[in-house]
Amino acid sequence: MARIELKGLAHSYRAMPSAPTDYALRQMDMVWEDGGAYALLGPSGCGKTTLLNIISGLIRPSQGRVLFDGRDVTELAPQQRNIAQVFQFPVIYDTMTVFDNLAFPLRNRGVAEAEVTTRVHEVAEMLELTADLKRRASGLGADAKQKISLGRGLVRKDVAAILFDEPLTVIDPHLKWILRRKLKQIHQQFRLSLIYVTHDQIEALTFADQVVVMYDGQVVQLGTPQQLFETPAHTFVGYFIGSPGMNLMPCKLDGDVVVIDGLRLPLAPERAQRARAAGGQLQLGIRPEFLQCLAAPQADAIAAEIQAVEDLGNYKIVTARFAGNTVKAKLPEDAPATVGAAWLLLPRERMQLYADGRSVG
Amino acid sequence: MQKTENNKAWFLVLPVFVCVAFSALIPLMTVVNYSVQDILGPNQRVFVGTEWFLEVLQDEDLHDALIRQIEFSALILLIEIPLGIALALALPTQGWRTSLCLVLLALPLLIPWNVVGTIWQIFGRGDIGLGGYVVNALGVSYNYTAEPLDAWVTVVVMDIWHWTPLVVLLCYAGLRAIPDAYYQAARIDGASAWAVFRYIQLPKLRGVLLIAFLLRFMDSFMIYTEPFVLTGGGPGNSTTFLSQYLTTLAVGQFDVGPAAAFSIIYFLIILLLSFIFYTVIQNMGKGGAS
Amino acid sequence: MKKRSIALVVYFLFLLLPIYWMVNMGLKTNEEILGTFTLFPQHPTLANFRTIFTDPGWYSGYLNSIAYVSMNTVLSVLVALPAAYAFSRYAFVGDKHMFFWLLTNRMSPPAVFLLPFFELYSSIGLFDTHIAVALAHMLFNVPLAVWILEGFMSGVPKEIDETAYIDGYSFPRFFLRIFLPLIRSGIGVTAFFCFMFSWVELLLARTLTSVDAKPIAATMTRTVSAAGMDWGTLAAAGVITILPGALVIWFVRNYIAKGFALGRV
Numbered sequence: 001m002a003r004i005e006l007k008g009l010a011h012s013y014r015a016m017p018s019a020p021t022d023y024a025l026r027q028m029d030m031v032w033e034d035g036g037a038y039a040l041l042g043p044s045g046c047g048k049t050t051l052l053n054i055i056s057g058l059i060r061p062s063q064g065r066v067l068f069d070g071r072d073v074t075e076l077a078p079q080q081r082n083i084a085q086v087f088q089f090p091v092i093y094d095t096m097t098v099f100d101n102l103a104f105p106l107r108n109r110g111v112a113e114a115e116v117t118t119r120v121h122e123v124a125e126m127l128e129l130t131a132d133l134k135r136r137a138s139g140l141g142a143d144a145k146q147k148i149s150l151g152r153g154l155v156r157k158d159v160a161a162i163l164f165d166e167p168l169t170v171i172d173p174h175l176k177w178i179l180r181r182k183l184k185q186i187h188q189q190f191r192l193s194l195i196y197v198t199h200d201q202i203e204a205l206t207f208a209d210q211v212v213v214m215y216d217g218q219v220v221q222l223g224t225p226q227q228l229f230e231t232p233a234h235t236f237v238g239y240f241i242g243s244p245g246m247n248l249m250p251c252k253l254d255g256d257v258v259v260i261d262g263l264r265l266p267l268a269p270e271r272a273q274r275a276r277a278a279g280g281q282l283q284l285g286i287r288p289e290f291l292q293c294l295a296a297p298q299a300d301a302i303a304a305e306i307q308a309v310e311d312l313g314n315y316k317i318v319t320a321r322f323a324g325n326t327v328k329a330k331l332p333e334d335a336p337a338t339v340g341a342a343w344l345l346l347p348r349e350r351m352q353l354y355a356d357g358r359s360v361g
Numbered sequence: 362m363q364k365t366e367n368n369k370a371w372f373l374v375l376p377v378f379v380c381v382a383f384s385a386l387i388p389l390m391t392v393v394n395y396s397v398q399d400i401l402g403p404n405q406r407v408f409v410g411t412e413w414f415l416e417v418l419q420d421e422d423l424h425d426a427l428i429r430q431i432e433f434s435a436l437i438l439l440i441e442i443p444l445g446i447a448l449a450l451a452l453p454t455q456g457w458r459t460s461l462c463l464v465l466l467a468l469p470l471l472i473p474w475n476v477v478g479t480i481w482q483i484f485g486r487g488d489i490g491l492g493g494y495v496v497n498a499l500g501v502s503y504n505y506t507a508e509p510l511d512a513w514v515t516v517v518v519m520d521i522w523h524w525t526p527l528v529v530l531l532c533y534a535g536l537r538a539i540p541d542a543y544y545q546a547a548r549i550d551g552a553s554a555w556a557v558f559r560y561i562q563l564p565k566l567r568g569v570l571l572i573a574f575l576l577r578f579m580d581s582f583m584i585y586t587e588p589f590v591l592t593g594g595g596p597g598n599s600t601t602f603l604s605q606y607l608t609t610l611a612v613g614q615f616d617v618g619p620a621a622a623f624s625i626i627y628f629l630i631i632l633l634l635s636f637i638f639y640t641v642i643q644n645m646g647k648g649g650a651s
Numbered sequence: 652m653k654k655r656s657i658a659l660v661v662y663f664l665f666l667l668l669p670i671y672w673m674v675n676m677g678l679k680t681n682e683e684i685l686g687t688f689t690l691f692p693q694h695p696t697l698a699n700f701r702t703i704f705t706d707p708g709w710y711s712g713y714l715n716s717i718a719y720v721s722m723n724t725v726l727s728v729l730v731a732l733p734a735a736y737a738f739s740r741y742a743f744v745g746d747k748h749m750f751f752w753l754l755t756n757r758m759s760p761p762a763v764f765l766l767p768f769f770e771l772y773s774s775i776g777l778f779d780t781h782i783a784v785a786l787a788h789m790l791f792n793v794p795l796a797v798w799i800l801e802g803f804m805s806g807v808p809k810e811i812d813e814t815a816y817i818d819g820y821s822f823p824r825f826f827l828r829i830f831l832p833l834i835r836s837g838i839g840v841t842a843f844f845c846f847m848f849s850w851v852e853l854l855l856a857r858t859l860t861s862v863d864a865k866p867i868a869a870t871m872t873r874t875v876s877a878a879g880m881d882w883g884t885l886a887a888a889g890v891i892t893i894l895p896g897a898l899v900i901w902f903v904r905n906y907i908a909k910g911f912a913l914g915r916v
Contacts, residue, residue: 058549077548078545085545087545089540089542091543095560096560104552104560105549105550108553149546152550
């Protein structure tokens with residue numbers, strides 16, 4: 001078990017980085033609590049694999065320190081760091097049996113053969129691989145092979161954290177949830193720190209206790225799935241999480257009122273104050289799930305025109321237009337919605353305000 | 362890819378078929394023809410059945426050439442394959458050094474084979490060649506034109522010089538195809554360099570090594586120009602291999618009958634080897650590693 | 652790491668020394684060669700090279716070689732392209748057997764074909780012509796070309812063909828304007844290997860020619876005169892034969908390195 005801290009960490013793949021764009025990872029400080037299940041979520045190229053490889057020691061960061069339980073491990077090689085890593089496609093030793101695959105990390109460290117056997121059997125049982133122990137690893141399916149990769153990490157008693165780099169990419173969809181459940185079981189049983197890199201938000205939100213969202217080399221938010229959903233700290237988080245993503249509308253500030261193309265929405269004064277202090281381009285965000293659609297006008301309702309209604313079974317996606325912006329609303333299947341004139345309700349407590357992409361609360 | 366069933370595709374293949382048939386089938390028919398006939402004069406041909414085959418199979422010189430050929434092929438394989446693997450492992454993987462090494466490696470492969478023979482012919486001489494001169498200066502008596510052992514050594518070294526780059530390039534390509542994740546996982550598992558070689562690199566090179574092995578075996582079995590230019594088959598017969606023996610029979614002595622019979626046998630041996638080659642490659646593609 | 656570099660340096664020295672030695676000899680006069688043994692030419696001279704460039708007996712050999720190699724490369728690629736397409740896209744009666752048969756021709760011992768080729772080409776009056784050697788070399792270059800091209804073509808998804816037909820392209824137009832550009836690098840690789848194998852093969856080339864189309868190899872084997880072996884000229888001739896190959900590699904060096912980096916064999 002380990003508490004992983006990243007202090008002043010930054011990384012560039014170039015020898016002489018000059019501009020911020022030369023950095024794959026921009027300066028960051030982070031703490032990964034011991035025993036936590038974290039998802040590292042972000043689009044391709046955002047730096048999540050780089051970050052993972054720095055934690056595991058496969059890459060030496062250009063700047064900053066990595067600490068495990070307060071101990072500086074930045075200079076240490078991967079095999080000295082008590083971590084295990086599972087990669088995007090199954091990495092197994094083709095010529096060995098499943099047993100030998102699982103035993104490999106222990107034998108390399110000179111563990112006594114009797115203990116190797118015990119450990120391997122324990123891990124095999126936990127991963128439901130006992131029946132295959134004598135078989136050649138190369139003959140098994142992708143999901144079994146990934147279990148072996150995972151097993152090689154679990155087999156070491158001293159392992160503190162397991163890092164996953166999009167491990168379910170090559171697994172058949174109907175086997176994915178079995179493996180995900182297995183990972184959750186292992187997490188609950190051993191309380192290891194797990195860091196799971198993915199670009200799939202469903203995977204991230206269902207697997208992790210805390211999600212770290214990355215964009216363009218930076219960590220834009222760390223929080224529970226609920227926090228990410230309800231209070232995104234960055235327009236990117238708003239857009240990336242949720243399907244469809246958050247509606248964003250450019251706006252201006254006039255006193256304590258947000259103005260969108262003539263439409264005036266009052267704000268709480270502290271909020272308006274923060275927005276003024278932040279400066280920059282303002283955007284108003286609201287999630288499609290929180291927009292309400294009314295058949296008849298009410299106080300605070302905004303006149304809009306519904307352009308399309310998609311019926312997707314137990315919910316509907318309504319595309320509407322008001323104040324020069326097109327928004328999407330996600331409504332329950334029995335909500336009244338037809339193409340034509342309608343009224344939308346924007347609950348004030350669900351509105352988010354962003355200045356230059358960052359939330360002003 | 363799902364292939365469409367369409368016999369009209371034969372039209373596309375026709376040019377190839379015609380060319381290769383012209384170059385292969387007609388000559389082969391000629392050879393078969395010669396192998397079962399005795400030509401006594403311009404229009405006097407007698408069908409002799411398997412007479413030439415029997416004569417050829419009992420030919421002592423042929424047996425000797427065959428044994429020499431097998432020894433030669435075995436020897437160069439034993440050296441070129443491990444050497445090729447070792448060099449491929451040692452080559453740089455990035456930067457200008459990589460380009461430079463690859464260019465240098467390709468050089469011996471693009472030299473006309475008779476020039477390869479000439480290069481070593483010069484290099485190995487004691488009077489005007491750097492190699493021969495240095496070896497003799499070191500106290501070892503070396504003369505490839507007079508001593509069979511020296512001739513053998515020179516021919517083997519020449520073949521190694523000429524063809525190891527092919528093995529190196531094939532192995533290098535195979536190594537580059539191994540995804541980084543394998544090496545990363547091995548580091549995390551605490552594997553030693555030897556373990557990495559034994560459990561990751563060597564298994565993943567299996568396919569490439571097979572290709573290299575079969576190519577070198579077959580090409581060495583057919584070798585002619587280089588040893589012929591270097592030693593002419595001598596001293597005596599000591600470096601006369603199969604192709605040269607056949608060529609002498611056919612073109613030198615004009616013993617058409619035995620030459621044709623031997624050609625068929627020679628061709629059948631290679632055919633068998635090609636069949637094995639083809640089957641193995643096909644199975645690799647299907648069952649395939651990685 | 653250091654052991655690795657030393658081993659590589661030793662090997663490359665082994666690789667380059669014999670070539671250097673031939674260059675060295677090409678720059679010496681016969682007197683100097685047969686006189687004292689020196690590592691560098693004491694009086695470097697270009698006389699040997701001049702002989703080759705001015706004596707038709709010599710330079711015609713090069714021209715002949717380049718002629719039939721070029722002919723062969725062009726013909727082999729042209730003939731192989733439609734066939735490779737057929738093997739890649741279609742299944743037809745006897746396709747696997749045909750493919751295997753083609754491969755066996757690549758593996759045929761040239762010595763077997765000496766006599767038959769000699770008679771065949773003589774009988775149709777093509778003896779001692781460039782086209783004869785070009786055709787003869789097609790025996791092993793065409794199978795190789797089909798093999799390589801089929802590999803590259805199989806990498807192009809069939810959907811592209813189908814889209815083109817839907818868009819109204821006729822087969823020839825599709826092939827020339829859409830398909831070929833996609834396998835440009837494959838054609839390059841194929842042409843390279845055809846060039847290489849035809850340039851280096853000399854048994855067949857020598858057998859099928861005598862005067863008019865004699866390749867440089869045959870010329871090089873007759874450098875013995877009354878004064879003894881003409882080492883200097885021989886060495887110079889050898890050096891020049893290495894040049895086309897060296898130039899070709901130099902120009903494609905980036906493709907070679909890139910091809911390996913992408914994991915293509």
